[in-house]
Amino acid sequence: MADRSLSPAQRHGDYAGFVTRMVAFVVDRIIIAVVLAGAAFFVGFLAQTFQLRQVQGLPTLTQALAVALACASGLVLSLIYDVGFWMLAGQTPGKRMMGLLVVRTSGTRLRLGWAILRWLGYWLSGILFLGFLWILLDGRRQGLHDKLARTFVVYSRPGAAGLATPTPIRDRLSGSKQKE
Numbered sequence: 001m002a003d004r005s006l007s008p009a010q011r012h013g014d015y016a017g018f019v020t021r022m023v024a025f026v027v028d029r030i031i032i033a034v035v036l037a038g039a040a041f042f043v044g045f046l047a048q049t050f051q052l053r054q055v056q057g058l059p060t061l062t063q064a065l066a067v068a069l070a071c072a073s074g075l076v077l078s079l080i081y082d083v084g085f086w087m088l089a090g091q092t093p094g095k096r097m098m099g100l101l102v103v104r105t106s107g108t109r110l111r112l113g114w115a116i117l118r119w120l121g122y123w124l125s126g127i128l129f130l131g132f133l134w135i136l137l138d139g140r141r142q143g144l145h146d147k148l149a150r151t152f153v154v155y156s157r158p159g160a161a162g163l164a165t166p167t168p169i170r171d172r173l174s175g176s177k178q179k180e
Helices: 008-012 018-049 059-088 093-097 112-125 127-137 144-149 169-173
Strands: 100-104 151-155
Touching (some): 018 093, 112 127, 112 144
8 A cells, every 4th residue: 555645756756757758658659650560561461472452343442441440450559558568567668668657646556447548548638739738737747648547657766665666567467466
């Protein structure tokens, strides 16, 4: 259980700023784009190998279906990537590279429902970019998505005894549970 007498910054680490978070976000999107490009290359290779062609007379429908499938795949991959890493490690590879950690305001890690809410909040934050720009104005550096999911993004303190220290996945899966 988190020590309630400490401020969230003392419990977790200093609140992460806009630029650091943006760099981490861009790194994560690049990773997702590379995975999607690899998948598209593989599908194209299979189509060429097995001589799959567009349906005669319906090239527009086939192309539209391919674009829709690519968009849906990108959304699903983004959801799995972000939510999975937030739940299992408390940080995506981009956030890890920048030394950041996502924690609940209560001091615990995100669970599935809160992680999905935070991911959906990304989309809301992207409307005119205002939800992300809010990070610049907020004293605790929370964007709209953070406020919705009740999270902070902090600089992690490796080796500290606080909850911000990432717990190895084997310890998390072995039954050591944290209360919400």
